Amino acid sequence: QKEVEQDPGPLSVPEGAIVSLNCTYSNSAFQYFMWYRQYSRKGPELLMYTYSSGNKEDGRFTAQVDKSSKYISLFIRDSQPSDSATYLCAPGGSGGSNYKLTFGKGTLLTVNP
Amino acid sequence: NAGVMQNPRHLVRRRGQEARLRCSPMKGHSHVYWYRQLPEEGLKFMVYLQKENIIDESGMPKERFSAEFPKEGPSILRIQQVVRGDSAAYFCASSPPFGGLDTYEQYFGPGTRLTVT
Numbered sequence: 438q439k440e441v442e443q444d445p446g447p448l449s450v451p452e453g454a455i456v457s458l459n460c461t462y463s464n465s466a467f468q469y470f471m472w473y474r475q476y477s478r479k480g481p482e483l484l485m486y487t488y489s490s491g492n493k494e495d496g497r498f499t500a501q502v503d504k505s506s507k508y509i510s511l512f513i514r515d516s517q518p519s520d521s522a523t524y525l526c527a528p529g530g531s532g533g534s535n536y537k538l539t540f541g542k543g544t545l546l547t548v549n550p
Numbered sequence: 551n552a553g554v555m556q557n558p559r560h561l562v563r564r565r566g567q568e569a570r571l572r573c574s575p576m577k578g579h580s581h582v583y584w585y586r587q588l589p590e591e592g593l594k595f596m597v598y599l600q601k602e603n604i605i606d607e608s609g610m611p612k613e614r615f616s617a618e619f620p621k622e623g624p625s626i627l628r629i630q631q632v633v634r635g636d637s638a639a640y641f642c643a644s645s646p647p648f649g650g651l652d653t654y655e656q657y658f659g660p661g662t663r664l665t666v667t
Contacts (some may be wrong), residue, residue: 441592443592453580469654471654471656478663479660479661480554480556480641480658480659480660480661481593481658483655483657483658484654486655488652488654489637503563525592525593527593529654530654535654536581536583536598536605536606536645536648536654536656537595537598537606538593538595538628539595540585540592540593540594541592542590542592543592549589
């Protein structure tokens with residue numbers, strides 16, 4: 438079982454839709470959970486992160502973590518064509534390597550105008 | 551405030567040559583990380599460095615790869631005797647000193663795309 442599993446998509450939605458992106462992970466020691474957005478041929482851009490279970494909201498984005506089920510979600514409200522990118526979940530902070538991020542393969546999202 | 555800078559953005563090497571990738575962290579950041587992204591694969595951690603110290607190189611291939619972060623100047627990822635399988639995007643990230651609320655935030659550069667012919 439891979440440490441971080443993420444549905445690669447592609448996911449195609451109309452503008453204005455609510456988007457749900459999800460990851461599962463196997464290492465219960467992960468402490469914090471990052472979401473990055475990566476446009477084609479660019480570096481990953483940090484969107485937001487949560488520490489431990491719960492929700493965190495930032496504008497149109499909401500990150501949710503359920504540590505009991507090892508499930509991570511990112512919701513995008515009122516999606517825009519500019520949200521079209523690959524979204525990467527990256528939990529980290531396991532054991533003594535609290536700096537090391539473990540990335541999923543990413544979900545490719547296209548928002549159609 | 552300039553972000554993480556990497557150069558070159560694209561690098562072409564023939565098999566057997568050396569590749570040197572450079573990374574300058576964000577201002578105020580003292581931690582540097584290198585990740586590799588192979589085609590159709592996720593980003594994989596390679597090495598974590600602080601100034602003049604390699605903290606964790608558990609993700610580095612045992613041979614041909616080395617990294618440094620000198621007291622002055624950028625961090626360097628060096629690949630000797632490159633092979634076709636080294637073709638990938640190499641990303642550098644930096645983070646602020648540990649202890650603050652932003653401890654876990656890693657900011658990535660634009661990457662260096664290495665092609666080995």
